[in-house]
Amino acid sequence: MDKLFYEDFAVGQEIQLGPIPVSAEEIIEFAAEFDPQPMHLSEEAGKASLLGGLAASGWHTSALMMRMMIDAYVLKSHGEGAPGIEFVEWKKPVMAGDTLSGRTTVEEMRPLRSRPGIGVITTRHTLMNQNGDIVLNARNAAMVRMRQLPGAAQ
């Protein structure tokens, strides 16, 4: 299959993400390396915290969002990377045993003035757990190659 170019996306387009399961083992493994706060390391400490049980680091949930974006469209596109994240909201804890899914919505598209042949696609991302509760909202921009230079002959 040919990879997608900037021109293959459209404002308003929705792309499904996931599903992806989140195990206790993965939560603990990620937290031990990057975010070893007690509520991310054991069920007991999670129960004693405001989160009510073993819960994923917000950075782990964010990385799982990236994994779902990768599988849904990033590796199928002529992507040229991203300059960062506009925002991430961790709305509800992601608990051991949850299954996440979600959607990416294309919100804005514009040519990158400083680099002809590259377009910027701004996307909003929403992740839900298996009960339909929103656990994460985010927005970011990514650079995607154009099929042809603006103004080039057909």
Add this chain to the structure above:
Amino acid sequence: MDKLFYEDFAVGQEIQLGPIPVSAEEIIEFAAEFDPQPMHLSEEAGKASLLGGLAASGWHTSALMMRMMIDAYVLKSHGEGAPGIEFVEWKKPVMAGDTLSGRTTVEEMRPLRSRPGIGVITTRHTLMNQNGDIVLNARNAAMVRMRQLPGAAQ
């Protein structure tokens, strides 16, 4: 040592982060799980990309920032979690073999009206590589327990 409360922080305070080394093995391991784009998986693909070599996923750099925050002050404080990230800018690629360090600056502090006894501390984070180049800027807010309720008797 007693853990730090909200009252132990001050606007303008700077906290040193790191240093932390970033190996090729760690870059590939993180990317294989969460962000398997070619430039994060091999030196060859990295050299063929705009990044110029094997480079860490921006999400990996962000998780390493969390790790440095954990070691510098989060586990030493009465933290009550964070609602998200205001923004993250990936300014330059983090390459295999780089060593990151940085600083967290306290920018704003306010009591959380909806939960007496909790304060919100907003911090800016800057990470540099071993050459002093800024690789990441970010800002976020976290909730920290107060030593005593506002207005409580001394």
